[in-house]
Amino acid sequence: MKPAYDGNQWTVDARGYSIRNGYEWVRPKQAKYDWCKIVCSKWNYPKHALISWIVMNNGVMIKERLFQFNCCTDDRCWICDSDTKTQSHLFYDCQYSKQVLRLTEQWCGFRIFVSSSNSRTGSSAGAGLKQTVHNLIWTAYYYYIWNQRINFQLLKPGSVADKIKEDVRRKIRRKLDKTCTRADNTWLQKWGVAIE
Template identity: 50%
Template sequence: MFLLPKGVIKRFEAICRNYLWDGSPDYHRVPLIAWDKVTLPKLEGGLGIKKADVWNTATVGKLYWKSICKVKETLKSGYQDNKWISDDKEYSIKHGYEWLRFKQPEQEWYQLVWNNWNIPKHALITWIIMNKGLNTKDKLFRIGCCTDDRCSICDISSETQEHLFFECRYSKEILSIVEKWCGFKINVMHGMTGNTGPKLKHNAHTLICATIPFGTKGTMLE
């Protein structure tokens, strides 16, 4: 019914952010993914968590006319001839929120991460990977948290995300075994090719995701 103070919104989002990364109200490390990215819809590369200040404004636009006066300059261009112009529908909080927020392009990997045969833990880790948020040794070395950036598995090349999942000889061996067991080639970025049923896809994806925790040491996803 009213616009929340900025300090309240900031603290509210801090609690949400801390709970996401650590499961508690307090979290003192740098988050793996920026909050502006987290609050994007899954289709646009985020987790679909609502951005508090935008949702607050959208809610005020629905609930209380006095508060509308405070946000009228923000919302007025969304009306034409006293009608809400979005999708030819009456104003709703959902429509107001979608109209107010800054939209991003849809991500090609959306369905790879968010689908019915991906368990939540694997989906979240894969989402972090797609946003280049894993604490791989190349990142940790740059900020002085380790003495070298060599791959923890092969101890040869620099441990980047690309090396960890696609270039490391151990990862290639695992993928080869999975492909042999499934009987078809797997394209990690674009799904699986060949005549595959839901059960085979689920089994293959489970085995692939078993390799994902490499590089997550020191996070709640370990």
């Protein structure tokens, strides 16, 4: 606390010291995460939101951790067999995951930014409905890549991208009402989703 005083005066707040502002001064400041709003969106499937939350909090049990506890014989990624299977590798560096993301981006027509920094997310989607669709794709991506990690039979990247697309289409059909703008409706028709 000593650096917060100058000549016996509490310098942080002109009104003087209080327990509250003393606590605020000493506690570590954490960055606000952009992903919280995406994960907690009412549009998301609960299972997608849960897995995305776990990923963003670095809590996915992956082969690297199991290897440390002698639960498996190696720590290689069983999807691509090219690197140690860390959470960062699985979601951001694995060629399989990159291909799924690339196929999904080709379908939706904008860039999906996934980042191992856990602090920033983004897209070139813009705002409104397109941003909502970006968020749906973002959480579905984490869910289906995680799901492939636990599957005994690995699906082709195109099949995983198709699952993401179908989940997004289904959610839009359920949630979007007829007040959709003409531009959004035209955009959705390209995806095979028409709001009548």
